[in-house]
Amino acid sequence: MKIDLTDTTASKINKALVQGRRAIGTPAVGMVLTMVIVTDEENAYDSIKAAEEASREHPSRTLVVIRRVARTPRDRTRSRLDAEVRVGSDAGTGETVVLRTYGEVSDHADSVVLPLLLPDAPVVVWWPVDAPNIPAKDSLGALAQRRITDMYAVEAPLVALQARVSSYAPGDTDLAWTRLTPWRSMLAAALDQARKKVVSAAVESEAENPSAELLARWLEARLEVPVERIVTAGPVVTAVRLGTESGEIVIDRPDGPLATLSLPGQPSRTLALKVRSTSELIAEELRRLDADEMYAVALRGDGTEENPRHA
Amino acid sequence: MSERETLLDGAAQDAHTAAEGSGDAAVEPGGMTAGSGDAARESGDATAESGDATADRGATAPDLDWSNPLRDPRDRRLPRIAGPSGLVIFGVTGDLSRKKLMPAVYDLANRGLLPPGFSLLGFARREWEDQDFAQVVHDSVREHARTEFREEVWQQLAEGMRFIPGDFDDDTAFKQLRADIDELDASRGTSGNYAFYLSVPPKFFPKVVQQLKKHGLADAPEGSWRRAVIEKPFGHDLASARELNAIVHEVFDPDQVFRIDHYLGKETVQNILALRFANQMYEPVWNRSYVDHVQITMAEDIGIGGRAGYYDGIGSARDVIQNHLLQLMALTAMEEPAAFDAESLLTEKLKVLKAVRLPENLGEHTVRGQYAASWQGGEKVRGYLQEDGIDPRSTTDTYAAVKLEVDNRRWAGVPFYLRTGKRLGRRVTEIAVVFQRAPHSPFDSTATEELGANAIVIRVQPDEGMTVRFGSKVPGTSMEIRDVTMDFAYGESFTESSPEAYERLILDVLLGDANLFPRHQEVEESWKILDPIEGYWDKHGKPAPYASGSWGPEEAHEMLARDGRSWRRP
Numbered sequence: 001m002k003i004d005l006t007d008t009t010a011s012k013i014n015k016a017l018v019q020g021r022r023a024i025g026t027p028a029v030g031m032v033l034t035m036v037i038v039t040d041e042e043n044a045y046d047s048i049k050a051a052e053e054a055s056r057e058h059p060s061r062t063l064v065v066i067r068r069v070a071r072t073p074r075d076r077t078r079s080r081l082d083a084e085v086r087v088g089s090d091a092g093t094g095e096t097v098v099l100r101t102y103g104e105v106s107d108h109a110d111s112v113v114l115p116l117l118l119p120d121a122p123v124v125v126w127w128p129v130d131a132p133n134i135p136a137k138d139s140l141g142a143l144a145q146r147r148i149t150d151m152y153a154v155e156a157p158l159v160a161l162q163a164r165v166s167s168y169a170p171g172d173t174d175l176a177w178t179r180l181t182p183w184r185s186m187l188a189a190a191l192d193q194a195r196k197k198v199v200s201a202a203v204e205s206e207a208e209n210p211s212a213e214l215l216a217r218w219l220e221a222r223l224e225v226p227v228e229r230i231v232t233a234g235p236v237v238t239a240v241r242l243g244t245e246s247g248e249i250v251i252d253r254p255d256g257p258l259a260t261l262s263l264p265g266q267p268s269r270t271l272a273l274k275v276r277s278t279s280e281l282i283a284e285e286l287r288r289l290d291a292d293e294m295y296a297v298a299l300r301g302d303g304t305e306e307n308p309r310h311a
Numbered sequence: 312m313s314e315r316e317t318l319l320d321g322a323a324q325d326a327h328t329a330a331e332g333s334g335d336a337a338v339e340p341g342g343m344t345a346g347s348g349d350a351a352r353e354s355g356d357a358t359a360e361s362g363d364a365t366a367d368r369g370a371t372a373p374d375l376d377w378s379n380p381l382r383d384p385r386d387r388r389l390p391r392i393a394g395p396s397g398l399v400i401f402g403v404t405g406d407l408s409r410k411k412l413m414p415a416v417y418d419l420a421n422r423g424l425l426p427p428g429f430s431l432l433g434f435a436r437r438e439w440e441d442q443d444f445a446q447v448v449h450d451s452v453r454e455h456a457r458t459e460f461r462e463e464v465w466q467q468l469a470e471g472m473r474f475i476p477g478d479f480d481d482d483t484a485f486k487q488l489r490a491d492i493d494e495l496d497a498s499r500g501t502s503g504n505y506a507f508y509l510s511v512p513p514k515f516f517p518k519v520v521q522q523l524k525k526h527g528l529a530d531a532p533e534g535s536w537r538r539a540v541i542e543k544p545f546g547h548d549l550a551s552a553r554e555l556n557a558i559v560h561e562v563f564d565p566d567q568v569f570r571i572d573h574y575l576g577k578e579t580v581q582n583i584l585a586l587r588f589a590n591q592m593y594e595p596v597w598n599r600s601y602v603d604h605v606q607i608t609m610a611e612d613i614g615i616g617g618r619a620g621y622y623d624g625i626g627s628a629r630d631v632i633q634n635h636l637l638q639l640m641a642l643t644a645m646e647e648p649a650a651f652d653a654e655s656l657l658t659e660k661l662k663v664l665k666a667v668r669l670p671e672n673l674g675e676h677t678v679r680g681q682y683a684a685s686w687q688g689g690e691k692v693r694g695y696l697q698e699d700g701i702d703p704r705s706t707t708d709t710y711a712a713v714k715l716e717v718d719n720r721r722w723a724g725v726p727f728y729l730r731t732g733k734r735l736g737r738r739v740t741e742i743a744v745v746f747q748r749a750p751h752s753p754f755d756s757t758a759t760e761e762l763g764a765n766a767i768v769i770r771v772q773p774d775e776g777m778t779v780r781f782g783s784k785v786p787g788t789s790m791e792i793r794d795v796t797m798d799f800a801y802g803e804s805f806t807e808s809s810p811e812a813y814e815r816l817i818l819d820v821l822l823g824d825a826n827l828f829p830r831h832q833e834v835e836e837s838w839k840i841l842d843p844i845e846g847y848w849d850k851h852g853k854p855a856p857y858a859s860g861s862w863g864p865e866e867a868h869e870m871l872a873r874d875g876r877s878w879r880r881p
Contacts (some may be wrong), residue, residue, distance in 0.1 A: 030800060111718040177387075182423055185389045188381040189426050193500050195377050195397045222380045257463040261427050266500045266660035269470060271427050272420075284388070 003085040010115040013083050013097060013183065020087035030059050031094050033226065033286065034117045037064045038140055044108045046278070047128045053279035055094045058286040061118050062096040065140065067106045080101035081112060110139040111156075117143070122289045126171075126282070129153045136169035146289050148282070150175040151210035161210050165299050170291035176210040177295050178281045179236075182273050183215060183251070186261070187240060191247050194263050200243035201227040206234025218294070218302025236275065336742075337644055344510060393821030395426050396504035397471070397495055399488070401479075401519055402511035403433030404447070405540070413448045414455040415813035420468050421458040428499035430471035433501060436478055444474035457811055471499050479518045485526040492528070494808065503535030506569075506820050513544060517558045539563045540820055542571050543634050545831075547625060550840035550844070556831045557849035569820045573825040574635045574740075576812030576819075583642045583742070584651070586769070586777070592667075593767070594647075596746070598721045603764060604874075605719040605727045606743045607639050608881050610735035614682065614692060614859070615709070619700030621645060628679070628711035628841060631731040635740075637664065637837045638829060639771070640727055645718050645743055648833040653825035657832065663837040666719045673847040679854045680710030682734035687860030692734065695861070706853045708731045712867045713844060726874065730867065734859040739881040740771040754790060761793045766879075778802035 001025060003016045035055075044066055051062045070076045084098040097116060101109055111310055123144040125135075131149035132138040141147045151174055154160045164174065190200070202221050205212030215237060216227040223242070232238045234236050235255060242249040247264025253273050262268040349523050382389065398416065400408055419425050443584055449469075453460055473491045477484020495501050507528070520539065523529045531537040539559060546552030559568055574580055587593055596602070609631055615622045622630070641660040648655035670676035684694040696703045710732030717727065747764040759782070768778040777799045785791040819827055855864035862880065871877050 079546050148501070181388045184381070184386075185392060185423055186427065188389055189381060189392045191379050191381050192392075193426065193428065193502070198380070219381075224380075256462070258466065260360070263500060266428075267498050269427060270498060272423075272461060272467050274461065274463065288387055292388070294383065294388070 001088055002090055005083040005085065007080050008083050009081065009114050011157065013085060013099075013112075013116060016083075016085040016192060017087065017095060017097070017220070020085055024088040031061055031121065032058055032116055033060045033062045033122045033124055033289070035062045035286075036113055036123065036140060036144065037062065037128065038125065038130075039064065039128050040130070041066055041068070042099070043128045047126070048276070050279040050282055051126075052096070053271055053277075054282040056261075056287060059093045061094050061116070061244070063113055063116055064096065064098045064110050065113065066100045067109075068100050068102045070102055076103060078231070079105040081105050108139075110143060113140060114143065120280055122146070124148065124286065124289065132179045133163060134167040134169075135172055136167070141166060142173065146171050146173060146285070148175065148285055151176060157208050157210040158213060161213055161299075168296055169297055170293075170296070173279055173285060173292050173295055174210075174214075175278075175281050175285075177214055177292075177298065178284055179211050179276070180215050180218075181284060182276075183240065186259075186271055187219075187242070187249075187271065189226070190251065190261055190263060191242070194244065194248075194249050196244035196264070198223045198225060198242045198244055198249075200241075201225050202230055202239075202241045202243075203227060203237065204232045204239040204241075205237040206229040207231045209236055212237045215296050218298035220301050221297050345483060352741050390422070390424055390820060391424055391818070392424055393818060394504065395428055395431070395500055395502040396506065396821050397432060397492070397499075397501045398506050398508060398817070399428035399432040399434060400508045401434045401515075403444075403474075404435040404437055405510055408510050409447070409451040410455050411811075411813045412508065412817070413451045414457065414682075414818050415811055416812050417448075417452040417456045417464070417468065418458045418811065419818055421464045425468075425821075427467070428471065428495075428501055429468070430473065430495045430499050430501050432473045432475060432478065432488065432495075434475045434484070434488065435869065437474075437476055439474045439476055441472060441474050444600040445469050445472045448472060471495065472696060479515055479522060482522075485496070485522050485528070489526050489528055496598070502875065503532040504537075504821075506538040506540055508540040510542060513541075513546070513555060516541065516555060520559055520562040526712050528670060529562045536567065537563070537822065538567045538569060538820060540569045543815045544625070544629070545570060545634070545834045546838065547629055549835060549842050552831075552834050554840050556834070560831070566825070568831070569816075569828045570830070570834065571816055572634050572638055572829050573812045573816065574771065575638060575829070576814075576816040577775070579769060579777075579858055580593075580642065581768060581827070582777075583639075586872070587783065588647050590784070597599060597744070598724055599725045601746055602725050603745050603747045604725055604876060605640075605643060606745065606879055607636050607643070607727065607729050607741075608743070609731040609740045609880070610738060610862075610881065612688065612735060612738045612860075614734050615695070615698055615701075617699070619698055623705055623707050625699055626679070626711070627731050627733065628708055628713070628845065632711055632713065632729055633841045634829070634834075636729045636731060637840065638833075639742055640715070640729065643832070644722055644727070645745070646721070649773045651826065653828070653830075657828055657830050660829075661832055661836060663717060663719075664833060664840065667721075667840050668716045669840065669843055670714050670716070670717045673844060674851060676714040676870060677844055677847070678710070678712045678864060678867040678870050679708035679848055680732065680857045681705075681707070681854040682709050682732075682859045683856040685858035685860055687734060694856070694861045695733075706848075708848070708854050710854070710857060710863050710867070712736070712863065712870060714870070715840070728871065728876075728878075730863065732857075732860060733864055736862050737881075738773065741881050742769040742771065743767070743879050743881075744769075745876075745879075748881070754792060758790045759792050761791070761796050766880070768879075774800060839868075 001020055003020055005012055007017060035051055037051060039047050044064060048064055051231040080102040086096040097113055124146045125141050125144040126148040128150060132141065135141040135147040135149060151157045151160050167284065175196045201223060203212050203216040216229055220227045238254055239250060239252040244264060251259050251261045251271065253259035257272060257274040259271040259273040260268050316449060317663040341469065400412060402408060416431060474574045475484050475488045475491060492505060496503055507523060509516060511519065529537050541559065546555050587597065641663045645659040648659045681695045684697060685692065695701060695709050711732035715727045715729065744767045748764055752759055766780040770776050770778065779797045780794055782792045783795040785793050816827060855866045857864035862878065868878065
């Protein structure tokens with residue numbers, strides 16, 4: 001069911017949540033986290049949809065913070081909070097509250113969000129677009145254990161990447177990194193099989209692809225070899241080559257979900273490497289809520305954090 | 312269990328027909344020798360043939376210090392992927408294989424948990440080509456897989472599928488298996504790592520493992536592994552279990568034999584350990600000072616169906632109590648293991664099983680029953696003795712309840728009631744730890760009239776989860792206390808991620824992680840518990856009839872009433 005509240009406050013929203021739950025006869029059980037989505041009206045629909053799909057794996061309370069920009073100067077000065085409370089079948093497996101802020105309250109969205117967080121449960125903030133420069137210092141970001149940004153959704157990804165490097169705090173993560181997991185796991189599996197020292201490496205991708213850059217940095221840090229970046233027509237990452245003394249390990253995905261894996265001395269074989277949907281990415285993000293140290297290593301890319309096993 | 316067993320039965324019939332008419336090979340030693348001579352030559356050829364492959368691998372392989380720089384314990388996004396390996400399924404046309412194993416393999420591949428070169432080999436008596444086999448796997452995956460069907464995953468998997476037609480007596484077939492394995496090592500990089508899944512009835516185990524030995528398939532090349540996976544029943548008493556173990560261990564190292572008890576692959580069962588040993592709030596009360604008794608129930612609502620041949624003479628106690636229920640009991644009662652590894656778990660489980668004491672009067676504290684014709688859930692069903700293929704004088708038990716005690720400091724005096732049965736009220740498996748009543752109540756007796764004992768119930772299936780039952784005040788002006796429950800459901804908190812039991816177990820076999828597999832010592836110890844009970848039943852009386860759709864015979868209720876307790880209605 002849906003309850004619309006205009007010109008409201010956090011405590012009225014809390015009351016509406018309880019009321020909604022009573023009305024459909026289910027108590028609030030089993031929700032494992034609070035997900036805060038900070039977005040604009042344009043991206044709200046897709047993000048809520050992705051979050052609701054992800055909530056099938058991670059039942060959660062979703063708080064969507066949408067900042068509204070008023071057209072007239074008179075409205076701009078007036079501060080107002082509207083909310084839409086969805087429980088039951090309208091909200092995946094959890095509860096969703098869409099908050100629309102007008103005027104001054106937009107700068108104090110954290111004061112609305114704080115009372116609506118689930119007790120004790122972890123908090124995740126996701127900016128589908130327009131992430132703040134320093135996520136951990138943002139007023140909403142500071143409430144969260146985990147802050148999800150997306151370098152795909154910016155004008156200049158590689159500039160954004162550099163900004164992420166300098167602003168990194170434990171708990172930061174980026175969907176550009178999440179998208180790499182299948183690639184990374186296949187590369188690790190290929191190396192398990194080849195069992196050879198890698199002496200050179202190359203990542204092929206479309207231009208300005210932040211995932212490719214992260215992948216290259218990760219390989220640099222882990223393999224301690226320089227990684228060549230080769231620009232191709234795309235889409236996204238098209239191939240990774242790891243040179244060994246006896247030949248190249250190549251995962252090649254020119255297009256589509258089917259990649260080819262070649263190992264030295266063995267015939268090539270096909271691999272499934274699908275480009276995953278946003279909801280799958282979010283679901284993966286929510287699986288672990290502690291700091292992702294590997295992301296930090298990949299961001300810096302210099303291997304300053306030594307791996308004892310490798311050293 | 313029932314489901315699984317129905318499946319295995321399919322395999323049984325299949326394998327049975329497969330074995331018919333091929334018995335002569337065994338009585339022709341001359342032929343056999345000639346055959347094995349061939350095998351020797353053949354394996355010589357195979358070595359020569361795979362020479363290049365070995366040379367190729369030789370440069371790299373046995374570097375045991377090698378660690379993959381792309382792996383790091385901190386990198387927890389990277390899943391546990393099985394290393395290069397292949398799976399050989401014997402009895403691949405059986406129901407178990409089609410409904411559980413093949414879909415589980417696909418789901419693993421779809422989750423990206425199988426290595427790129429993973430290969431699946433099927434062995435059965437069918438005149439199939441590799442493509443026909445792939446088609447069968449395709450159909451069963453389409454029908455039974457839990458994850459969505461994706462063409463690219465399928466292609467990756469289908470490239471590594473091979474089918475070997477033949478009987479278990481057929482040397483040519485095993486030679487072909489060997490050749491296929493060598494070919495796959497070279498073409499798919501499976502590195503000689505193979506698991507042999509014996510999805511066949513136990514009477515074929517000796518044949519299959521001997522053939523594997525004869526053709527050198529059980530010996531792992533340097534730096535690789537060969538594992539055997541077997542399904543229950545692990546014998547029908549202590550002697551037969553030992554015999555079976557001896558047969559398998561003669562060929563495979565005991566550490567490389569994985570016994571599947573699919574219950575142990577279930578999330579809830581693994582969660583028993585997390586619940587007990589990762590939390591602080593349960594362990595202090597998990598002992599004789601607070602626990603009154605424990606009830607472990609596994610009930611099915613179906614009858615024996617068309618499996619008279621398998622079931623008659625075995626009965627529910629051998630079928631369920633010996634393996635599933637005693638394992639659940641061991642996990643519930645055991646002490647904290649030193650580490651979460653196979654050896655420590657085995658040590659603790661064995662300690663509990665060895666401490667189990669049977670009641671002195673087996674007649675009073677064990678009950679067996681047989682379902683009788685009645686109405687169940689709106690359907691008229693036949694009794695056990697009226698089922699097709701059952702001797703009307705059969706004394707096979709379809710219901711069994713036993714009282715066991717664990718003689719150690721933690722559990723002395725706390726009875727464990729184990730029960731299982733077919734055609735009971737509904738399908739449910741659960742462990743109920745029932746606590747003692749509060750020693751003193753400040754409320755008068757009318758206030759607590761409706762209050763039962765506190766309980767923690769672990770629901771293994773269906774609707775996996777946990778329930779805590781305790782007393783709470785009924786809203787209103789008078790003081791009245793009544794039982795309420797607090798519920799944790801797996802379906803709610805971690806909906807989609809929990810994999811199917813077979814998925815987990817197959818992955819563990821490929822990873823060599825034996826935590827969730829009972830070892831032969833446990834199997835033998837369990838038979839030591841059950842054998843005296845079966846012996847007593849053989850000599851005394853006959854199973855008590857109970858109406859289908861009820862919760863067992865009257866005698867079972869009397870058995871608990873004698874102790875001043877009653878069965879939970881699950």
